[in-house]
Amino acid sequence: MARSPAWASRPKTRGLVLDVIRAARSISRVELAAATGLTGATISEVVRELLGDGLVVEAGRGAPTGGKPRTLVQLNPTARYGVGVHLERNTCVIVVVDLAGRPVARTSFQGVASLPPERALPMVAAQVDALLTTAAVERGKVLGVGLVSYGPQDRGAGVLLTPQPTEEWRDHPVAPRLAEHLGLPVLLDNDAAAAAIGEYWLGAVEPHSTYGCIYMATGIGGGVVVGGEVYRGSSSNTAEIGHISIDVHGDDCPCGNVGCLENYAGPSALVRQALETPGLARRLALDPAADNFLTEFARIAAAANAGDTEARALVERSARYLGHAAVTLAVLFDLDLIVLAGQSFAVAGSTYQAVIQQELDRRLFSRRAHPVRVVPSVNGSDAAAIGGAVLVLQSELTLGRGRPEDGPRPVPAGAAEAP
Amino acid sequence: MARSPAWASRPKTRGLVLDVIRAARSISRVELAAATGLTGATISEVVRELLGDGLVVEAGRGAPTGGKPRTLVQLNPTARYGVGVHLERNTCVIVVVDLAGRPVARTSFQGVASLPPERALPMVAAQVDALLTTAAVERGKVLGVGLVSYGPQDRGAGVLLTPQPTEEWRDHPVAPRLAEHLGLPVLLDNDAAAAAIGEYWLGAVEPHSTYGCIYMATGIGGGVVVGGEVYRGSSSNTAEIGHISIDVHGDDCPCGNVGCLENYAGPSALVRQALETPGLARRLALDPAADNFLTEFARIAAAANAGDTEARALVERSARYLGHAAVTLAVLFDLDLIVLAGQSFAVAGSTYQAVIQQELDRRLFSRRAHPVRVVPSVNGSDAAAIGGAVLVLQSELTLGRGRPEDGPRPVPAGAAEAP
Numbered sequence: 001m002a003r004s005p006a007w008a009s010r011p012k013t014r015g016l017v018l019d020v021i022r023a024a025r026s027i028s029r030v031e032l033a034a035a036t037g038l039t040g041a042t043i044s045e046v047v048r049e050l051l052g053d054g055l056v057v058e059a060g061r062g063a064p065t066g067g068k069p070r071t072l073v074q075l076n077p078t079a080r081y082g083v084g085v086h087l088e089r090n091t092c093v094i095v096v097v098d099l100a101g102r103p104v105a106r107t108s109f110q111g112v113a114s115l116p117p118e119r120a121l122p123m124v125a126a127q128v129d130a131l132l133t134t135a136a137v138e139r140g141k142v143l144g145v146g147l148v149s150y151g152p153q154d155r156g157a158g159v160l161l162t163p164q165p166t167e168e169w170r171d172h173p174v175a176p177r178l179a180e181h182l183g184l185p186v187l188l189d190n191d192a193a194a195a196a197i198g199e200y201w202l203g204a205v206e207p208h209s210t211y212g213c214i215y216m217a218t219g220i221g222g223g224v225v226v227g228g229e230v231y232r233g234s235s236s237n238t239a240e241i242g243h244i245s246i247d248v249h250g251d252d253c254p255c256g257n258v259g260c261l262e263n264y265a266g267p268s269a270l271v272r273q274a275l276e277t278p279g280l281a282r283r284l285a286l287d288p289a290a291d292n293f294l295t296e297f298a299r300i301a302a303a304a305n306a307g308d309t310e311a312r313a314l315v316e317r318s319a320r321y322l323g324h325a326a327v328t329l330a331v332l333f334d335l336d337l338i339v340l341a342g343q344s345f346a347v348a349g350s351t352y353q354a355v356i357q358q359e360l361d362r363r364l365f366s367r368r369a370h371p372v373r374v375v376p377s378v379n380g381s382d383a384a385a386i387g388g389a390v391l392v393l394q395s396e397l398t399l400g401r402g403r404p405e406d407g408p409r410p411v412p413a414g415a416a417e418a419p
Numbered sequence: 420m421a422r423s424p425a426w427a428s429r430p431k432t433r434g435l436v437l438d439v440i441r442a443a444r445s446i447s448r449v450e451l452a453a454a455t456g457l458t459g460a461t462i463s464e465v466v467r468e469l470l471g472d473g474l475v476v477e478a479g480r481g482a483p484t485g486g487k488p489r490t491l492v493q494l495n496p497t498a499r500y501g502v503g504v505h506l507e508r509n510t511c512v513i514v515v516v517d518l519a520g521r522p523v524a525r526t527s528f529q530g531v532a533s534l535p536p537e538r539a540l541p542m543v544a545a546q547v548d549a550l551l552t553t554a555a556v557e558r559g560k561v562l563g564v565g566l567v568s569y570g571p572q573d574r575g576a577g578v579l580l581t582p583q584p585t586e587e588w589r590d591h592p593v594a595p596r597l598a599e600h601l602g603l604p605v606l607l608d609n610d611a612a613a614a615a616i617g618e619y620w621l622g623a624v625e626p627h628s629t630y631g632c633i634y635m636a637t638g639i640g641g642g643v644v645v646g647g648e649v650y651r652g653s654s655s656n657t658a659e660i661g662h663i664s665i666d667v668h669g670d671d672c673p674c675g676n677v678g679c680l681e682n683y684a685g686p687s688a689l690v691r692q693a694l695e696t697p698g699l700a701r702r703l704a705l706d707p708a709a710d711n712f713l714t715e716f717a718r719i720a721a722a723a724n725a726g727d728t729e730a731r732a733l734v735e736r737s738a739r740y741l742g743h744a745a746v747t748l749a750v751l752f753d754l755d756l757i758v759l760a761g762q763s764f765a766v767a768g769s770t771y772q773a774v775i776q777q778e779l780d781r782r783l784f785s786r787r788a789h790p791v792r793v794v795p796s797v798n799g800s801d802a803a804a805i806g807g808a809v810l811v812l813q814s815e816l817t818l819g820r821g822r823p824e825d826g827p828r829p830v831p832a833g834a835a836e837a838p
Binding site: 232236239240248264370 | 629645653657663668676678746754
């Protein structure tokens with residue numbers, strides 16, 4: 001289809017306008033032109049299209065300015081939906097979010113890791129279908145599924161690159177297969193990156209902020225967002241802070257590195273350290289054979305919050321190690337904000353935030369330039385799943401696909417590999 | 420001036436086309452359209468403008484394809500020039516580069532740190548003028564000056580934020596003042612970031628590469644380039660690897676952090692360690708009172724290369740610590756390449772490259788995704804100065820200034836602050 005040069009960049013233009021409307025919550029056409037640098041004619045045309053597609057609606061009038069009253073536009077939250085599917089070791093969390101990124105339905109279930117992908121993925125698909133039905137969401141309004149997980153991935157092909165949760169999952173085309181089962185596009189991405197972008201979409205961070213997200217559930221991951229987009233590096237395997245070295249003289253890690261953060265901080269390390277503290281282990285009747293150490297972690301954190309001295313000391317030390325890594329992340333990426341997301345931060349309360357903030361305040365090389373704030377995620381435990389859904393919304397609506405370097409598209413249903 | 424929507428993005432379009440011509444060395448209009456995704460009509464118009472401005476020239480014909488022979492275009496290297504001024508502690512290096520980024524003239528002088536900026540900057544300006552005259556470069560073709568230095572900066576205001584080289588330099592408007600003396604735009608930037616982008620402009624890296632540069636002269640700095648642009652973070656104070664912690668149990672550093680890389684590796688640490696090795700210190704007659712420890716560093720490196728066992732052990736250990744930090748940089752930024760630049764790498768020979776490559780090969784978490792190569796800079800000791808000149812070329816010609824978020828413009832002569 002021949003297009004005049006005037007609209008050669010339309011997907012990016014549309015995407016930019018929609019993203020500014022999203023961030024502003026409601027905005028006039030005049031303000032849109034000022035914010036985007038686009039001409040009034042372009043704004044009128046793009047807004048007309050967005051109104052026609054139902055993505056935005058007119059929404060009252062702005063404050064009187066002495067001239068003609070300005071009609072405001074805003075997102076129409078029920079115009080489109082995204083689905084987030086978060087695979088976290090043995091748990092699967094599914095959320096449906098509206099165009100504004102707000103969850104409208106949620107479910108979770110155990111046992112994913114004990115099934116091979118050929119049996120787990122149809123089960124996940126059935127859960128997604130059931131949730132959409134329960135939430136009475138029209139299938140035609142669902143843009144796709146963001147499937148998010150941890151560890152190295154090949155986003156383009158939609159495969160996990162490590163034997164997690166089991167060997168059978170490695171290199172299995174999880175995104176294409178789930179897309180086939182659902183008849184919806186599916187994109188694969190990193191859980192921490194997803195959690196990071198969720199903050200942006202929901203307006204919890206300044207639009208032009210450069211921020212990092214430390215994501216702690218079972219392990220520790222990270223993501224960085226620059227100008228409203230996830231920092232991708234060369235292969236979208238970025239900010240894996242769980243496996244950076246905080247101690248050059250530390251122990252070898254199975255990952256190949258030495259003195260890795262996850263062996264010092266994080267839930268499994270904390271539980272191990274608590275088991276090595278006889279008084280504490282006895283008081284909490286910690287179970288060394290517990291399948292799910294997240295339960296033991298939550299109990300140690302609760303004890304710390306209730307005032308148990310030994311528990312508190314372990315949690316604070318864990319937080320200092322995390323703060324140490326947060327300093328490295330902030331220095332290298334020149335961040336102005338760090339968000340703490342994921343269920344382990346959610347259950348552990350405010351100790352992590354307070355101690356990490358202390359470490360940043362004390363140790364930042366560039367603190368003469370600007371401070372770095374630490375805040376909890378607005379999305380708490382479901383940050384990764386919500387972020388997965390947001391990645392789909394962003395991918396389909398606001399990133400703009402004018403050029404190939406905009407990145408892989410979600411894998412459409414029926415395709416073996418992403419284009 | 421009213422512009423039709425078709426050309427609302429012209430600066431970015433021109434910049435993109437020019438950058439593709441630069442990278443390709445010579446290219447036909449058909450190939451340009453394919454590479455950029457722009458229409459043939461747009462390409463023809465933009466190339467006509469670039470030919471008219473003298474930035475590109477026609478350059479013979481491409482290989483026969485059976486159809487009409489394709490005329491090639493290429494950069495006209497003598498169309499424009501950039502000047503790089505590198506302030507490194509007490510030394511100032513000045514280079515003039517052509518549009519292709521190739522140095523056409525160079526000078527250096529000592530003593531910058533022993534003068535207050537009010538006296539040093541006019542001296543620098545006089546040296547720039549003299550060099551341009553010597554090189555017979557038309558003033559009208561000089562796009563501006565890239566002034567590069569180390570440590571935290573406020574690029575927008577053109578000031579250094581730390582008392583380096585002396586307290587009088589902190590917060591002095593170095594870029595605006597130099598611009599006034601020269602009657603040329605001056606931008607301020609980081610030496611390691613400059614060294615990094617120099618590789619890109621000269622075509623020493625793949626255009627879509629995500630790579631890091633470790634820059635070692637007196638201290639250790641870093642820069643990251645993504646898609647042909649320096650990664651800026653929130654304030655352009657990024658990748659300061661000299662002051663990331665490699666040892667959570669290490670000593671406090673004056674910068675506020677603990678176990679900083681520069682206290683383990685790098686020229687001053689190596690000289691200190693050599694002075695603490697009696698046999699070596701005696702053999703090399705190392706001078707503990709030496710003003711310029713770079714001379715002592717070069718002698719230790721030369722001894723190591725000549726086979727001195729103790730010197731070799733120190734250099735290799737220093738390289739392992741650097742490799743350790745390189746792993747962190749590569750993991751967090753998801754790099755596919757690391758470039759080693761700066762005079763200390765240049766004098767020390769290939770040991771650093773070999774050992775850092777070993778560390779990366781051994782320790783990378785994401786090595787299942789892709790390996791990371793380590794290469795020496797094509798620009799060696801003058802990488803920062805050359806990079807400073809390249810930053811001006813890029814800023815003025817290929818980054819495109821369609822929107823405010825494209826970053827600060829060079830400070831024009833006569834302005835107290837960048838817009």
